[in-house]
Amino acid sequence: MKITAIRAYQVDLPLKEGRYAWSNENAVERFDSTIVAVETDAGITGHGECCPLGPAYLPAYAAGVRAGLKELAPRVIGLDPTHLAVLNRRMDEAMRGHPYVKSAIDVACWDILGKAAGLPVYVLLGGAQQSDVKLYRAISQDTPAKMAARVKGYRAEGYTKFQLKVGGDADVDIARIRACRKALRDGDVLIADSNTGWTMHEAARVAQAVRDLDVYIEQPCRSYEECLTVRRRTALPFILDENIDGMGILLRAISDGAMDVINLKISKVGGLTRAREMRDLCISAGVAMTIEDTWGGDIVTAAIAHLARSTPAEFLFSATDFNSYVTRSIAKGAPQRKAGRMTAPDRPGLGVEPRPDVLGKAVVTVEA
Numbered sequence: 161m162k163i164t165a166i167r168a169y170q171v172d173l174p175l176k177e178g179r180y181a182w183s184n185e186n187a188v189e190r191f192d193s194t195i196v197a198v199e200t201d202a203g204i205t206g207h208g209e210c211c212p213l214g215p216a217y218l219p220a221y222a223a224g225v226r227a228g229l230k231e232l233a234p235r236v237i238g239l240d241p242t243h244l245a246v247l248n249r250r251m252d253e254a255m256r257g258h259p260y261v262k263s264a265i266d267v268a269c270w271d272i273l274g275k276a277a278g279l280p281v282y283v284l285l286g287g288a289q290q291s292d293v294k295l296y297r298a299i300s301q302d303t304p305a306k307m308a309a310r311v312k313g314y315r316a317e318g319y320t321k322f323q324l325k326v327g328g329d330a331d332v333d334i335a336r337i338r339a340c341r342k343a344l345r346d347g348d349v350l351i352a353d354s355n356t357g358w359t360m361h362e363a364a365r366v367a368q369a370v371r372d373l374d375v376y377i378e379q380p381c382r383s384y385e386e387c388l389t390v391r392r393r394t395a396l397p398f399i400l401d402e403n404i405d406g407m408g409i410l411l412r413a414i415s416d417g418a419m420d421v422i423n424l425k426i427s428k429v430g431g432l433t434r435a436r437e438m439r440d441l442c443i444s445a446g447v448a449m450t451i452e453d454t455w456g457g458d459i460v461t462a463a464i465a466h467l468a469r470s471t472p473a474e475f476l477f478s479a480t481d482f483n484s485y486v487t488r489s490i491a492k493g494a495p496q497r498k499a500g501r502m503t504a505p506d507r508p509g510l511g512v513e514p515r516p517d518v519l520g521k522a523v524v525t526v527e528a
């Protein structure tokens with residue numbers, strides 16, 4: 161089988177809540193998502209999606225996905241999409257870094273491999289370790305009272321895990337964490353995600369002030385080294401996200417005992433091929449994972465569901481149903497949340513079918 165064409169489509173994904181805010185006064189009102197179609201000479205087409213969380217979250221931005229695809233796609237034409245290790249090696253030779261550009265191509269090729277084999281992607285990733293997976297809900301940064309009210313509202317919809325967007329004023333953050341923990345029941349999970357927003361002394365203050373609560377601290381500071389100092393002086397369970405962007409830093413972080421949980425975002429590490437390598441290493445090292453992405457719609461949610469479903473329950477801290485945050489559906493057959501959980505489709509490939517009327521005309525076309 162050979163890749164004959166790569167097309168990219170741009171779709172705006174407006175937020176149901178109207179706005180999503182996190183640390184350092186960052187906020188977005190609509191997500192700019194890129195959907196990639198990889199076509200083959202076998203008549204099979206696969207799809208992937210990449211949706212950066214604005215330009216200020218990671219070294220990635222929405223227009224960069226499309227610009228990168230124009231560079232990379234000509235080097236991928238003619239390759240066999242089912243030889244995923246070869247494909248990834250060739251992409252890394254053709255373009256250094258920029259994992260988020262490669263991610264949607266890699267995911268589309270997993271979709272093709274599944275369709276060619278007649279198997280769902282979760283089977284190819286190791287098989288069904290779970291029938292369905294737990295989800296967390298991200299709570300946009302706001303006043304402590306408004307965030308606690310949102311936690312209660314989403315709890316009534318079935319979620320039991322909540323990730324608060326903190327990383328603002330340390331005193332307000334302490335009040336946010338206390339108000340939201342009060343809104344929860346025993347057994348519910350609360351995560352305070354600073355998204356790199358605190359300096360070390362602020363992180364130390366917050367961790368000390370909430371040490372009596374059942375709460376996880378996530379990515380308190382900007383650098384890995386700053387986070388490690390905070391980790392070493394708090395007894396609270398600890399999550400790293402932004403800093404864990406590849407195998408090298410994951411190996412170092414495991415060796416340092418730098419966290420209990422990582423957030424494994426598919427586009428942050430370059431696609432399902434790399435994410436699976438990191439997932440398997442985490443399982444061997446006893447590190448649990450939230451499996452998710454920077455953002456996205458139905459195709460990103462499906463890719464998350466397949467990787468999460470093939471991960472043992474004790475190592476899957478949670479996953480994310482991004483398609484439930486946005487007002488627009490880009491594909492039929494995507495996972496839908498039920499009682500705070502979702503599952504991956506049993507159909508071949510990712511099991512989703514893009515809606516041509518929503519995708520519109522291709523904004524990038526590269527043909528053999």
Ligand code: MG
Nearest residue numbers: 353378401423
């Ligand atoms: Mg995070």
